Amino acid sequence: MAAVDISIFSLIIAILLFSIPIVLSRVYRIGLIKSLLYSAIRMSIQLVLIGFFLKYLFVWNNTILNIAWLGLMILVAVFSVIRSSSMKTNKVLIPAYISFSLATFGIVLFLNIVVIRLDYVFDARYLIVLGGMLLGNSLRGNIIGITAFYTNIKKDRKKFLYTLSLGASFNEAIFPYLRESIQLALKPTFASMATMGIVALPGMMTGVILGGTSLELAIKYQIMIMIGIVTSTITSILLTILMTLPVCFSKYGTLNQDIFV
Amino acid sequence: MISFKQIDLVYNDKKIIEQLSLDINKGDKIAILGKSGVGKSSLFYLLLGFVASYNGEVYFNNILIDGKTVWDVRKQIAFIDQDVSLGQGKAIDWIKLAFDFKCNFLQYFPEKEMDDLLEYFELSKDTLDKNIEELSGGERQRLAIITAILLNRKVFLFDEITSALDKHLKQKTVDFFIKHKEWTVIVISHDSVWLNHPKVKVFDLKEKKWRQ
Numbered sequence: 001m002a003a004v005d006i007s008i009f010s011l012i013i014a015i016l017l018f019s020i021p022i023v024l025s026r027v028y029r030i031g032l033i034k035s036l037l038y039s040a041i042r043m044s045i046q047l048v049l050i051g052f053f054l055k056y057l058f059v060w061n062n063t064i065l066n067i068a069w070l071g072l073m074i075l076v077a078v079f080s081v082i083r084s085s086s087m088k089t090n091k092v093l094i095p096a097y098i099s100f101s102l103a104t105f106g107i108v109l110f111l112n113i114v115v116i117r118l119d120y121v122f123d124a125r126y127l128i129v130l131g132g133m134l135l136g137n138s139l140r141g142n143i144i145g146i147t148a149f150y151t152n153i154k155k156d157r158k159k160f161l162y163t164l165s166l167g168a169s170f171n172e173a174i175f176p177y178l179r180e181s182i183q184l185a186l187k188p189t190f191a192s193m194a195t196m197g198i199v200a201l202p203g204m205m206t207g208v209i210l211g212g213t214s215l216e217l218a219i220k221y222q223i224m225i226m227i228g229i230v231t232s233t234i235t236s237i238l239l240t241i242l243m244t245l246p247v248c249f250s251k252y253g254t255l256n257q258d259i260f261v
Numbered sequence: 262m263i264s265f266k267q268i269d270l271v272y273n274d275k276k277i278i279e280q281l282s283l284d285i286n287k288g289d290k291i292a293i294l295g296k297s298g299v300g301k302s303s304l305f306y307l308l309l310g311f312v313a314s315y316n317g318e319v320y321f322n323n324i325l326i327d328g329k330t331v332w333d334v335r336k337q338i339a340f341i342d343q344d345v346s347l348g349q350g351k352a353i354d355w356i357k358l359a360f361d362f363k364c365n366f367l368q369y370f371p372e373k374e375m376d377d378l379l380e381y382f383e384l385s386k387d388t389l390d391k392n393i394e395e396l397s398g399g400e401r402q403r404l405a406i407i408t409a410i411l412l413n414r415k416v417f418l419f420d421e422i423t424s425a426l427d428k429h430l431k432q433k434t435v436d437f438f439i440k441h442k443e444w445t446v447i448v449i450s451h452d453s454v455w456l457n458h459p460k461v462k463v464f465d466l467k468e469k470k471w472r473q
Contacts (some may be wrong), residue, residue, distance in 0.1 A: 056392075081278060156348075161306075161309070162342060163362075166338040166362055166412070167335050167362055168362045168364075169332070169364075171334075172362050249331070250313040251265070251313070251327070251328025252311065252328050253310075253331075253332070
């Protein structure tokens, strides 16, 4: 039992729903028609292209190509994290990329090998789809965590220096900031976990249910992916921060000012 | 025990300190004089390793300060910043923060000594239970001074720490530090109680010489 097909004509009718926000925007002068159309068009083009690529990736199902594709997805995620963190790309790109790759590949492979027990662990349907879910869902947390760590130390400059002057070791000095940034990053994830199923039916479940699989399986997959998301968020933030420390701090333990844009 | 040798410091393309040499002996009580922008605070930052790039050398007990040695040097200096960056929370927690670090770890927190100091600096004990935001500038300065003393270090760097105190308390603070002969105290201050004290040597940072 697969999901009922939607024809192109039906999809165009779905677009008619947009007339509601457009009319509302006109009447109340909210001024969102332009951004609405831009985002909608961008989304459609991206999805059509991705559908096209994925179709071939799934058909070829080539190990190297699958790994390369996930690697590319990680690169895009890393760029968007760095851009939102107002740090200089050339300073943190490599350590951040290594950290994200370790976290994403490590967890996806763990799920594929140990949990789902696939025969072919680089299967595009699992490697790319699960990897994409991990990346997409941990993106916000990563942005919040990494940005908070560096900007808080920058903002608290005097307090941070006072801590160093007290004789704190480097680890002692950064520890409160590390803790604070990870807690902040995971707050939205924990909140969505707590309401999951009641307020929101997550994408993973929706997909599996519409795909015609049993509800039990959908729930098991959802639980698995949420565990993966939390773990990959913590791992990638922590690794990224730890690996960028040598670039971002001087030997004296002070924050280098030239890492910010 | 502290010496600055031919220091050149540039910050944001501006020369802050140029060819400065200065020697400070153990037990000296020194006031640094100069208008804002002549690098008074930078002098402290150099000693504490808070500026990483400059020309020249800074020595502490004959040890050249660099990225390796600075961590030990910091453990021997009690530093209070101009803005007395106390953060948030209860006053007592802020004082105890200093003793959370491994190098300051104590078997027992010196309650008795703290009480004596509170009394000397005329703070009531319930000040400790107040939130830092509720405290006046003068109360904060006195708490910072007490913390610095409790650290049990021999070298003190004070950046404008008596500015919010009344004349009587300023005098008591100065007396307290002068009285300890073995302590080396360097202050940045506009207060005449420091500048005109017979035991305090005044260094004019702009002219780079001692005031006679």
